Amino acid sequence: MRSSAANAELALLLEVAGTPKPGNVDRQRDLAELRFEHFLAGAVGAREGLELAADGAAVGPAFERAVAGMATQEGDNTQFGALLLLVPLVRAAREDLSQPVAEAVVRETTVGDAAAFYRAFDHVDVGVADPPADMDDLDVRRGSDAVSAIEERGLTLYEIMERSVPGDDVAREWVQGFDRTFGAARRLADADGPVTDRTATVFLSLLAERPDTLVATRHDETTAREVTDRAGELVAGDALETEPAAVEAFADELVERGVNPGTTADITAAGLFIALEHEAITV
Numbered sequence: 001m002r003s004s005a006a007n008a009e010l011a012l013l014l015e016v017a018g019t020p021k022p023g024n025v026d027r028q029r030d031l032a033e034l035r036f037e038h039f040l041a042g043a044v045g046a047r048e049g050l051e052l053a054a055d056g057a058a059v060g061p062a063f064e065r066a067v068a069g070m071a072t073q074e075g076d077n078t079q080f081g082a083l084l085l086l087v088p089l090v091r092a093a094r095e096d097l098s099q100p101v102a103e104a105v106v107r108e109t110t111v112g113d114a115a116a117f118y119r120a121f122d123h124v125d126v127g128v129a130d131p132p133a134d135m136d137d138l139d140v141r142r143g144s145d146a147v148s149a150i151e152e153r154g155l156t157l158y159e160i161m162e163r164s165v166p167g168d169d170v171a172r173e174w175v176q177g178f179d180r181t182f183g184a185a186r187r188l189a190d191a192d193g194p195v196t197d198r199t200a201t202v203f204l205s206l207l208a209e210r211p212d213t214l215v216a217t218r219h220d221e222t223t224a225r226e227v228t229d230r231a232g233e234l235v236a237g238d239a240l241e242t243e244p245a246a247v248e249a250f251a252d253e254l255v256e257r258g259v260n261p262g263t264t265a266d267i268t269a270a271g272l273f274i275a276l277e278h279e280a281i282t283v
Contacts, residue, residue, distance in 0.1 A: 021199070021200055022204070029252070045072045048066070050062070058109075066083045100177075102177070138155075184202055185271040185273075208232040
């Protein structure tokens with residue numbers, strides 16, 4: 001039986017192996033400076049931080065260690081958002097991998113966890129939106145330089161996530177009980193075929209439901225909505241089964257345009273972890 005840390009690493013590997021996932025790196029597509037192999041190396045590099053979480057370490061330090069290990073590959077940021085979901089879920093799995101326990105884990109985070117979260121930004125370049133005017137001193141792009149402001153305000157990591165909604169759907173998962181993540185796990189369990197095919201199916205269904213916040217940050221809300229609407233049309237027509245070439249073409253187009261629904265991929269990876277832990281899917 002695999003450990004929770006091993007299942008989390010496997011979830012990262014399965015996520016990037018699923019294809020087609022429009023706009024994202026997969027086993028058939030690379031981005032200009034971010035390749036499939038970088039994601040494989042990032043997943044392996046994150047293992048030590050995931051093991052810390054599995055052993056009961058605080059969420060913040062475990063997350064920082066996972067990100068530092070992930071960043072040892074040459075592609076820079078591969079799975080930052082996915083790790084921000086996975087680390088508390090791995091921590092919750094020590095007791096019970098359920099929504100109430102996962103929610104308790106994140107609500108119990110501390111100022112120290114918030115400081116470690118900010119230090120994680122020293123290791124990678126993460127695409128984030130500009131902060132509200134009253135949070136300039138808390139801009140995550142400042143990394144460890146913002147820790148003193150965090151400590152002065154006494155903000156926990158959960159409170160930082162609250163302030164990041166609605167612009168960041170990974171943060172939204174933290175404050176809404178990982179609702180979409182657990183939903184993704186149920187969809188993975190109910191889908192048919194190899195796990196990598198299920199991954200592509202669930203990714204597309206998630207993308208069809210809600211505009212990706214990374215796309216909105218890097219492009220604009222209109223682009224994010226356009227991508228979701230097109231994904232919805234493909235899902236409604238069951239295109240992965242009836243017209244797979246249309247999904248492949250959509251995937252290629254988004255890569256060419258540099259439109260990367262990375263937040264949807266993060267939620268998919270975390271859903272894979274839950275499904276693996278619950279033995280709802282097997283590999």
